[in-house]
Amino acid sequence: MSIPGQQPGAAEQVRAPPTPRGRLFRKYVALFVAVVCAALITNGLTDIWFSFREQQELLIRIQREQAEAAASRIVQFVKGIEGHLGWAIQLPYNKDNIDEWRFDAVRVMRQVPAITELAQLDDSGRELIRMSRLAMDVVGSQQDFSNDPSFIGAMANKIHYGAVYFRRESEPYMTLAVAGARREYGVIVAQVNLKFIWDTVSEIKVGERGQAYVVDDRAYLIAHPDISLVLRNTDMSHLAQVRTARSGAPPKYEPTENLQGVKVLSAHAPVAPLNWLVFVELPVNEAYAPLYTSIVRSSAFLAGALIVAVFAGLFLARRMVIPIRALRDGAARVGGGDLSQRISIRTGDELEALGNQFNRMAAELQESYATLERKVEERTRQLEHANLAKSRFLATASHDLRQPVHALGLFAAQLRQPMNAEQRHRVVERINAAVAAMNDLFKALLDISKLDAGALAPSIANFPIAHVLDRIESTFAEAAHEKHLSLRIVPTDAWVRSDPVLLERIMLNLVSNAIRYTREGGVLVGCRRRRDQLLIEVWDTGIGIPEEQREIVFSEFYRLGDTQGDQNAGLGLGLAIVDRLCRLLGHSIELASVVGKGSRFTVGAPLVPRQATAPESAAPIQTALDASNGKLVVVIDDDPLVLEGMGGLLRSWGCRVVSGGSIAATLANLDGQDQPPDLIISDYRLAEGQTGIAAIEQLRSRFGAPISAFLISGDTNPEPQREARASGYHLLHKPLDPMMLRAMITQMLKNKAFEVRH
Numbered sequence: 001m002s003i004p005g006q007q008p009g010a011a012e013q014v015r016a017p018p019t020p021r022g023r024l025f026r027k028y029v030a031l032f033v034a035v036v037c038a039a040l041i042t043n044g045l046t047d048i049w050f051s052f053r054e055q056q057e058l059l060i061r062i063q064r065e066q067a068e069a070a071a072s073r074i075v076q077f078v079k080g081i082e083g084h085l086g087w088a089i090q091l092p093y094n095k096d097n098i099d100e101w102r103f104d105a106v107r108v109m110r111q112v113p114a115i116t117e118l119a120q121l122d123d124s125g126r127e128l129i130r131m132s133r134l135a136m137d138v139v140g141s142q143q144d145f146s147n148d149p150s151f152i153g154a155m156a157n158k159i160h161y162g163a164v165y166f167r168r169e170s171e172p173y174m175t176l177a178v179a180g181a182r183r184e185y186g187v188i189v190a191q192v193n194l195k196f197i198w199d200t201v202s203e204i205k206v207g208e209r210g211q212a213y214v215v216d217d218r219a220y221l222i223a224h225p226d227i228s229l230v231l232r233n234t235d236m237s238h239l240a241q242v243r244t245a246r247s248g249a250p251p252k253y254e255p256t257e258n259l260q261g262v263k264v265l266s267a268h269a270p271v272a273p274l275n276w277l278v279f280v281e282l283p284v285n286e287a288y289a290p291l292y293t294s295i296v297r298s299s300a301f302l303a304g305a306l307i308v309a310v311f312a313g314l315f316l317a318r319r320m321v322i323p324i325r326a327l328r329d330g331a332a333r334v335g336g337g338d339l340s341q342r343i344s345i346r347t348g349d350e351l352e353a354l355g356n357q358f359n360r361m362a363a364e365l366q367e368s369y370a371t372l373e374r375k376v377e378e379r380t381r382q383l384e385h386a387n388l389a390k391s392r393f394l395a396t397a398s399h400d401l402r403q404p405v406h407a408l409g410l411f412a413a414q415l416r417q418p419m420n421a422e423q424r425h426r427v428v429e430r431i432n433a434a435v436a437a438m439n440d441l442f443k444a445l446l447d448i449s450k451l452d453a454g455a456l457a458p459s460i461a462n463f464p465i466a467h468v469l470d471r472i473e474s475t476f477a478e479a480a481h482e483k484h485l486s487l488r489i490v491p492t493d494a495w496v497r498s499d500p501v502l503l504e505r506i507m508l509n510l511v512s513n514a515i516r517y518t519r520e521g522g523v524l525v526g527c528r529r530r531r532d533q534l535l536i537e538v539w540d541t542g543i544g545i546p547e548e549q550r551e552i553v554f555s556e557f558y559r560l561g562d563t564q565g566d567q568n569a570g571l572g573l574g575l576a577i578v579d580r581l582c583r584l585l586g587h588s589i590e591l592a593s594v595v596g597k598g599s600r601f602t603v604g605a606p607l608v609p610r611q612a613t614a615p616e617s618a619a620p621i622q623t624a625l626d627a628s629n630g631k632l633v634v635v636i637d638d639d640p641l642v643l644e645g646m647g648g649l650l651r652s653w654g655c656r657v658v659s660g661g662s663i664a665a666t667l668a669n670l671d672g673q674d675q676p677p678d679l680i681i682s683d684y685r686l687a688e689g690q691t692g693i694a695a696i697e698q699l700r701s702r703f704g705a706p707i708s709a710f711l712i713s714g715d716t717n718p719e720p721q722r723e724a725r726a727s728g729y730h731l732l733h734k735p736l737d738p739m740m741l742r743a744m745i746t747q748m749l750k751n752k753a754f755e756v757r758h
Contacts, residue, residue, distance in 0.1 A: 029310075029313040029314055030313075031313075032309065032312070032313035032316060033306070033309050033310055033313045036305070036306070036309035036312075036313070037306055037309065040302050040305050040306065040309070041302065044298045044299075044301075044302050047298065048291075048294070048295055048298060051291055051294055052288075052291055055287075055288065055290060055291050056265070056287075059265055059282060059287050060265060060267055062206075063206060063210075063265065063266070063267035063280040063281070063282060064267040064268075064269065064280075066204050066206060066212065066267075066280045067212065067267050067268050067269035067278045067279065067280040068269040068278075069204075070200055070201060070203075070204050070212055070214075070269070070278045070280070071269040071270060071271045071272075071276075071278045073200045074197060074200055074214065074271050074274075074276070074278065075271055075272065075273060075274075077114075077196070077197065077200065078161075078176070078273060078274065079273075080112070081112055081114065081115065081176055081190065081192060082159060082176065082178060084108045084111060084112050084115075085108070085176065085178040085188050085190055086178050087104075087108075088101075088104045088105065088108050088118075088188055089120075089178060089179075089180045089181075089185055089186070089187075089188040090180070090181065090185075098129065098139065101120065101129065102129075102131065102137075105118050105131045106131070109131070109133065113196065114192050114193050114194075114195075114196040115190045115191070115192055115193075116132065116133050116134060116173070116191050116192070116193050117130065117131065117132040117133070117134070117135075117190065117191040118130070118131045118132075118188065118189070118190050119131075119188070119189045119190075120186060120187075120188055120189075121145055121151055121186050121187045121188075121189060122184075122186045123155075123183050123184050123185075123186050124146060125144060125145045125146025125147070125148070125151045125187075126142045126143065126144055126145070126146070127141050127142065127143040127144075127145060128140065128142075128186070145189075149162065150162055150175045150177040150187075150189050151177065151187055151189070153177065154177035154178060154179040154187045154189075155179055155183075155187060158178070158179045159176075159177070159178050159179070160175070160176070160177040160178075161174065161175075161176060161273060161274050162174050162175030162176065162177070163175075163216070163217070163218075164194065164216040164218075164220065164222050166233055171193060171194075171195060171231070172193075172194040172195065172222045172223075172230060173191055173192060173193055173194060174191075174192050174194055174274075175189060175190070175191060175192075176189075176190045176192050177189045177190070178190075194222050194223065195227075195230075197214060197222070197223045198223050198224075198225075198227065198230075200223075201213060201214060201223040201224065201225065201278075202225055204280060206280055206281070206282045207282050207283075207286045207287070208286060209282070209283050209286055210280065210281060210282035210283070210286070211224075211225050211280075211281055212225075212278060212279065212280045212281075213225070213229075213236075213278075213279055214271070214276055214277070214278050214279075215236050215242060215276065215277050215279070216274070216275075216276050217274075217275040217276065218237075219235060219236050219237035219242055219246060220233060220234065220235055220236065221233075221234040221235075221236050222276070229259070234259070236259075239256070239257070239258070239259070240256045240257070241256045241266040241268065241279065241281075242277070242279070245268045245270075245277050245279070246277070251267070251268070255284045258281055262283055262284075263283065263284040263285075264281040264282060264283050264284060265281065265282050265284060265287050266279055266280070266281045267279070267280050268280070323345045323352075323355065326343055326344075326345060326355070327343060327345075327354065327355060327358060330342070330343040330355075330358060330362075331358070334362050334365070340362075340366065342359045342362065343355045343358055343359055412431075414427050415427055435735075458498075458499040458502055458584060458585055459499050459501075460497060460498065460499055460585075461497070461498075461499070461500065462495055462496070462497050462608045463495065463496065463498075463500050464493065464494070464495050465492060465494050465495065465496050465527060465534065465536065465605075466491065466492060466493065467500065468500065468503060468504045468507055469489050469491070469492070469525060470489075471504055471508075472489060472504075472507055472508065472511050472525060473487065473489045475508060475511075476511050476512070476515055476523075479515055480515055480522070480523065483515065483518070484520070485515060485518055485520070485521065485522045485523060486521070486522030486523070487511075487515075487522060487523050487525075488522065488523070488524050488525070489525050489526075490524070490525065490526035490527065492526075492527045494527055494529070494534050494607060494608075495607070495608040495610075496534050496605040496606060496607060496608060497605070497606040497607075497608050498585055498587065498605045498606070499585060502581050502584070502585060503585070503587075503603075503605065505577070505581060506578050506581050506582065506587075506603060507525070507536065507538070507603070509574040509575070509577055509578050510538045510578060510601045510603075511523060511525060511538055512574060513574050513575065514538050514539075514540035514542065514599070514601075515540075517540070517542040517543050517599075518540045518541055518542035518543075518598075519542065519543070520541065521540075521541030521542075521598070522540075522541060523538065523539065523540045523541075524537075524538075524539040524540075525537070525538050525539075526539075529607060530604070532606065532607055533588075533604040533605065533606060533607055534604070534605050534606075534607040535602050535603070535604050536602070536603045536604075536605065537600055537601070537602045537603075538600070538601045538602075539598065539599075539600050540598045540599055540600075541597065541598040542598050542599060543595070543596065544593045544594050544595035544596055544597055544598055544599055545591070545593040545595070545599055546595055550591055550593065553575055553591070554575045554576055554578070554579040554589075578601075582603065585605075587603055587604055587605050588602075588603070588604035589601070589602070589603055589604075590602040590604075629653075629654035629655075630654065630655075630656065631654075631655050631656065631678040631679065631749050632655070632656045632657075632658065632673075632675070632677045632678050632679075633650050633655045633656070633657055633658075633677065633678060633679045633680075633681065633745070634657075634658050634659070634660075634666060634670070634677045634679070634680045634681070634682075634699065635647060635650070635657060635658075635659040635660075635681050635682075636659070636660055636661075636662075636663070636666050636680070636681070636682040636683060636686065636692065636695050637659075637661065637682070637683040637686075637712075638661045638662065638683065638686050638687040639661075639683070640661065642683070643659045643660075643661065646659070646681070647659050649738060649741075650745075653742065653745075655745075658670055658673070658677070661686075661687065662686060662687055662688070662690065663686070663690055663694070663695045663698055666695065666699070667698070667699075667702060670699075670702070675703075676703035676704075676705040676707050677699070677703075677707055678707075678708070678749055679707070679708050679709065679745065679748050679749060680695075680696050680699055680707055680708070680709035680710075681709070681710060681711075681712065681745075682695050682696055682709065682711055682712070683711070683712055683713065684711045684712065684713035684715060684720050684724070684731065685713065685715065685720075692711045692712075693711070693723070693724070693727050693729065696709045696711075696729070708748045708749070709729065709748075710729055710730045710731070710732065710744060710748065711724055711729050711730070711731045711732070712731070712732050712733075712734060712736060713731055713732075713733060713734065714733070714734040730744075732744065
């Protein structure tokens with residue numbers, strides 16, 4: 001697209017943007033599929049992990065319950081044998097009741113097939129009778145078993161469980177001895193065949209290939225589904241699950257290896273009275289078979305979900321990319337200069353809103369280009385007005401500043417001639433008028449520069465507007481009378497919230513302009529309330545302001561053409577200052593005018609409710625005529641004429657003056673002075689790069705006292721003002737009105753410790 005005002009070939013000089021390396025469609029599809037895949041895979045892996053843990057815990061719990069059940073049955077089996085033996089030894093053995101004992105022994109062995117042999121020992125450990133399924137009965141052998149562990153253990157603990165041993169190195173046995181209720185009853189000893197425990201172990205079914213087995217306190221196998229392992233007296237202590245169980249450490253429930261080296265899940269339970277251990281094991285492959293099936297099922301589901309995600313990504317990316325492509329193509333056509341291009345997107349979402357916004361932007365751009373020539377013409381006219389205002393300023397400033405300077409030269413020449421007192425008084429008054437005119441011109445330039453630099457800070461307060469109206473009446477009554485105009489001020493008791501000094505400056509400028517541009521009739525200043533504002537209005541019957549000039553009448557250096565031959569018409573900054581001050585204070589400014597009939601300027605200030613107003617303060621403090629009599633004032637300035645003029649003026653007010661053009665000269669002139677000065681007045685910038693702030697600080701250090709001081713400067717830049725405020729000094733600008741100087745000196749001398757800080 002060509003841009004108005006751009007040189008031919010400039011577009012070719014702009015480097016084209018790099019071509020994108022990937023298409024948006026592929027990126028959206030890949031992103032969507034990646035996000036969905038990540039979510040599905042994460043969910044699948046999480047589900048598999050928790051399923052694995054739950055399956056493992058469930059299997060371990062089942063195996064542990066089975067092991068505990070087997071241990072419980074083994075304990076019941078042993079306790080049953082104990083009960084039969086305890087019943088058989090309720091009476092003491094003797095030769096008279098041998099038949100009865102044999103009868104009871106046969107009954108016990110018939111009821112408990114696991115008992116292979118029974119023997120009765122007396123209280124001294126000698127064998128009285130022995131019955132066996134494998135040998136002949138022996139009566140009265142008197143064999144001494146007093147040192148046998150089974151006899152000793154039974155006599156001491158009422159019951160004794162012997163260690164597991166193997167008969168003929170093939171069958172596991174254990175000795176079980178029970179003592180009688182009384183010592184003379186002796187001990188009955190039974191040899192128990194542990195092969196009968198196999199029935200208990202074989203009943204435990206764990207899956208298809210799971211198995212249970214029992215080891216004794218030495219970790220030897222005493223029961224196993226494979227009887228050959230038991231008959232070989234197999235040592236199981238090398239298995240990790242057996243070592244862990246015998247050590248008493250908490251079970252880890254992790255896959256271990258069995259005798260065949262197969263990975264298994266193992267759980268165990270103790271057989272409390274015998275210190276045996278029952279183990280239940282299940283191969284890992286069989287244990288995790290349901291989990292593997294779940295993984296396969298989840299993988300199939302994940303694959304199907306990924307396929308669906310791919311197609312969904314293609315569909316959604318297509319629905320998203322097509323409108324974006326339409327936006328891209330439309331932007332390219334608009335960029336090519338076709339501002340009538342419009343984009344049609346009907347998605348009902350943010351993309352449609354973006355397309356509508358793009359269409360509005362294209363329409364506004366088309367309208368902007370259509371009116372570009374008119375805007376260029378308006379800008380040209382504004383520049384012409386600015387140039388015209390600058391030219392008027394240069395011409396006006398040259399004329400208005402030359403006039404009082406020229407008059408001063410003529411009046412100074414007259415003073416050199418002999419004249420009487422009346423003539424000299426008249427010439428002095430004219431000199432004062434010329435100086436006042438120059439001061440007004442310089443003050444206007446200084447005010448506008450302060451406002452432009454933002455160096456003017458308002459001080460807001462509540463005060464009666466009557467003070468400002470009284471000031472207007474006392475200031476312009478004489479000027480209105482000289483032009484045969486009426487000046488009427490309508491009194492009011494209203495209070496406003498504003499800066500009294502700045503609001504007074506606004507009203508003084510407005511009334512001054514009203515009197516300047518009014519030929520006959522008069523000027524009226526009054527107030528009226530509008531909601532929460534007080535409207536301060538200045539009416540005049542002057543020449544009026546044409547409508548085409550009302551937009552620029554508040555511009556700098558602009559003056560109406562007809563000032564009725566007023567030689568003090570000013571630089572055209574009065575209304576510009578009014579506009580800037582109103583914006584600074586947040587006050588409204590309105591203009592209504594009819595050419596040939598007059599104008600009305602209205603300033604709107606916040607109205608203070610009557611209950612919020614304080615009692616009206618006393619009249620302004622009058623400067624005391626004798627406040628400066630006999631006071632010692634130090635004046636520092638590198639301009640000899642300023643030193644002479646300032647010294648003479650201060651002496652005429654009764655001050656004692658010590659002056660100098662530099663810090664060193666001033667200190668030398670104060671040599672021999674013991675008492676500190678009452679006031680220091682210094683120029684801001686002195687010779688040789690020195691400043692008035694440094695001069696004041698050195699004088700204060702010289703006398704060791706906080707001497708009152710203020711600064712004077714001819715520099716209108718905001719930096720000196722900021723530096724003076726930061727150091728705690730008030731700064732006045734040249735040219736300085738004598739009455740303002742007198743007021744500042746009087747205020748300072750009335751309180752030597754006074755400092756104006758902002």
